[in-house]
Amino acid sequence: MTMISRRDLLSLGGCAALGLFARSAAASRLSAMAALAAPLAPTDYKALVAVFLAGGNDSNNMVVPVTGYAAYSAVRSAASLAIPQAQLLTVTPPAMGGATFGLHPELSELHALWGQGKAAVVCNVGTLVEPLPTRADYRNAAKKKPYQLFSHSDQQGIWQTSRADTRVQTGWGGRVADVLACANPGAILPMPISVAGINVFAQGVATRPLAVPDSGTALNNVFVLSGFGSSAESVARRAAFDAIRGQDAHLPLVRASNETLQQAVDIAALFGTDPTLSPDRFSGLSTSISRQLKQVAKLIKLNRDAAGLGLNRQVFFVQQGGYDTHQNQISEQAALFDGLSRSLNAFQLTMEDLGYGDRVTSFTLSDFSRTLQPAGSGSGSVGTDHAWGSHHLVVGGAVKGGDFYGVNGPNGSIFPSLVLGNVAGTSDTDSRGRWIPSVAVEQYAATLARWFGVSDANLPAVFPNLHRFAPPDLGFLNPPGAGVPGCA
């Protein structure tokens, strides 16, 4: 592996006085040197892996009632949008009192994890400002609704920020990292890493996420500053390159550019090797989501093994696009679910290989679910429009799997009625099958954050609206156990 040379360290130290980082540059560089001097290994490792199903996943076809299939079929069969009952992968969640449900046929690997108690479904989760138990509450102008319901960018933003009442520039992944920064003392590598570009989920008040490409790029090629050697000319050019990066601090946009490049230079020193996954559980998978999750697995392994890393807490963000199925949903969603199921399974197996099977939890997010009523007509054209509450998957050894979780809706069940329109017991906003969520994003997120180690005292800082919803913990994860090392 490539070690940071003494010269690099001196140059880092020399730069430190320039104060490039918002967080004290001197402190971060000194800590880099300290980390090299005394490599840490994770002592109490946990990771959260957010899997964003971008475009709005139609969860009506992800989890289908078998008991009561007729209500589903009545709306979707005529347009050839229903999953045939015989193809569904059946589950019998204890929480549903004996009723049988089916997972989409392409989720066979997840169905197997379900059987092992490592996968669960959280029902009808969505963006909420305050509880809206009934359709009348939704239609009551005095009740607060999320801004711009049914709009991709806004609802994606709310799922990532957890704030349905206002736009904010921090995500709940970033805020979790803010309050748990104590778990990774002296780390140069940020707690959150996105393998799907920059997004608000992992932006904190003091936390700036790292974005890395998927496993198509070897980790030791992710952060390499090319073209500098040891000749006097090269050393002089490098000195100027480093010094210019410390100038113009009074110009905020120039400084932001400088700090971003500085972060890259710092991290380049840490990413010296490309870990090998053995066995390679991702072998044979070629989708973008598989490459992203493989890169996450490699990052987790690198963190476990490499000098200078050893973070105790990491947050990852990956994204699978293509769920905006206004058209041609049956074939497009099937292909996406196939890739998702295989990739999540390979990832869970890899975590078990690394000894982290119950220390890493993956979970889905999505803009919204989609209308139960089909949209469009004609061959290949049938799809669905933007809706609201959706079912979500949680995977990992810490998950109390094999069950449904949620909050009862107007039908007295955590799973919504599939009857359209203004009918007693339904939670349709209109007449097309847009379910009013019975679980707020904040409850779903807070359950994950508590397991991750966010103390109850810190929950309001991360989730300011959580107090409006009950319960704050949906119970789909094992208890968090003792406090986080390094955190008060």
Place this chain on the structure above:
Amino acid sequence: MKPRKIRRTAEGVFAATLLVCGPVLAVDTSSPGLVAPTASRFYTVAPCRAVDTRNAPGPRGGPALAGGEERIFALGGVCNVPASARALALNLTVVNPTAAGTVLLFPAGEAIPNASSINFPALRTRANNVIAPTGVSGEVSAFFGGPFGSSVEVLLDVVGYFEDPAGNKPPVVSAGPDATLEMPSNVLSLAGSFTDDGAPAGATYSAQWDVMSGPAGAVFAAPGSPVTNVTFAAAGTYVLRLSVSDSDRVGFDERVVRVVPTVSDASRFLDQASFGPAPGQAEAVRAQGLSEWIEEQFRAPETGYPALPPEPGSAPASCRSGTACYRDKYTLYPLQNRFFTNALYGGDPLRQKVAWALHKIFVVSGSDIPMPSRLTPYLRVLQRNAFGNFRVLLGEITRNAAMGRYLDLATSTRTSPNENFPRELLQLFSIGTIRLNPDGTPQTDANGPVPTYDQAVVDGFTKALTGWSLAPQYGSGISNYIDPMRLTAGNHDTTEKLLLRGVTLPAGRSGEEDLEAALDNVFQDPNVGPFIGAQLIQMLVTSNPSPAYVARVTAAFGDNGSGIRGDMKAVLRAVLLDPEARAGAAAPPSFGRLREPALWLVASLRALGARSADGTENADGYLANRVRPLGQNPLRPPSVFSYFPPDYQAPGTGGLLGPEFGVFSATTALGRANLVDTLVYNIWGCPVSTRPCLRPNTDAGNPDSNTNGVSLDLASLVPLAGSTAAPDPGPFVDELGRRLLSSAMTPAMRAEVVQALNAIAPTDPVPPSDVLGGKFRRVQAAVYLFLTASPFQVER
């Protein structure tokens, strides 16, 4: 501003210098305006047709008056009416108006009044008797207050006129000669003067300077004095008018003042209005003038994306994947190349820059529409309307087939409505989700930001826009993406629709009528100006414009000076010539914008003479593969939300906006530096005469191959890089500062680059061990340091 009254001091002739000398100047504060006009006498004439717009085009003929148009008719001397007539007695007739509206007659040169001369419904002939006051030389202005795109024929029949029996003539005014100022000199002395005939008896005189056209920010020291100073905040061409009243009639004269920008400002301007300055271009545009360059660009022919013939949706056997045929007809390859060659070498850079900005607002992504023959009509809508009217752009984009496919309007029907396009029409293409003030700041009430619409409005627009689908295909499997979409009447929802601001479309209208009415409803929304205007500022000039800057652009969107809303030329003039855009060193620290990856690379290449690495003169533009890893795949944004969000905040700045930071991470920042390394240092695979280069590769069938390669003309810089006799690299570093940093390089950065270059002896090549030579390595080192420096990443 209230005109100052000046008492007559000598019979007939008044020297302007007297007017500002205190003792002979008496200010009459008793009357707020001009004194009451003297009585006029009425003369009849035989009824005579003075204007008929149905006639052949001419000063008193056609064409018909367009909605929002003001036209001046010179009637002095016509129909036996003397030029000294003060008002005309007219029979005003309107014929065949295509829309309901009003016609206003008023003295030429004055503002459009509130009072109409005639009101009429659509398609009816109406007449009215009008007494129409004339301007200085007998001109009458006619304004048609009708909707954009409508027209009306106007007839003026003269039956008499009024004339002042005293024959008072307006003062004869001289505003002084035309002048040119060169920035940073920006103050001009004005020495206006006038003479008068002495009438009316007891006249008092008042003077007034006004800016008739030009950038905002010209300030007169004493606007009521013919002799004063004017200070210009920004370069540009100004028309200044001196008006003098004799208390009855007003005379005026105008002078043109050109304020030439600094080279630094011209260079900055070229970053904003084009794809960055090429060597020598800033000096040329400085001499030409910024507004003159803009007007020239407005006239330049479209060269960006030539029309392509339709192609079958499935590649035929003769055009298999992996062939050049497939690459050119079924992948984005030729269009992405074209984007770069347009930007590097095109003759209509302002049009292409604005079309690029419009693409980032009205997104259709090549991810869904990869065929060049299908995406090109969309790109042509953008470039065709870049200097047109925003309402026309809305209409063409709404009917565009690629957009219809991308956002599903092409399959939205009465029974299966699809709200994808209608929602984005409102949210992204016109008004946004929050009600804005004209200065772009959000409107709030007790519940927080005020939303612009709710789901009921989205439903209304969805219904209004049902029934459209692709025009008949050209042949089996050859879909029609060239013609606008067609309406199928039976697929249109004819029920009532709720639109913005509580407007309701009545039931029973046709799909065409509903589409036009829905787009009119959007176009007239007060949010369009600040929502679109602020984004254009962000995309062309600065990420964080002041509210006042946004308000000025909003005003230009609302009225181009002739009462027309949505004139993109007026908007672009306002964006590019605003004092805030032109402030240069006086701009606030937050000024500027991070160059997005594609434009960062193009600006680098333009400043340093991009050419083809295979020896032909111009690069083929195959650069998309170079900027894709930097977070931007041109013409293929990841979603309808474009490449990055307009409200993305630059990290660590306490909330400053920096949209382009949305694709600027540690990874892509490092990627920029490493691309510069390749561009400046790679000689592997490059012909000797063009090294270093992005190397050529002739695997023509592979879209990921770099067919001809790209090279910087570093060799031309070698003579500037110092020599053994004169080793100081300072002048060379200064030259790069002019080319790449708009002459705004800091002494601190200069010192660092000079120090790095001083480590390299400026020697000539000594083959075979030293094939490039020290001078060349100096050029490489300096270019590397400039292109990777944050002051170049952020244009400001």
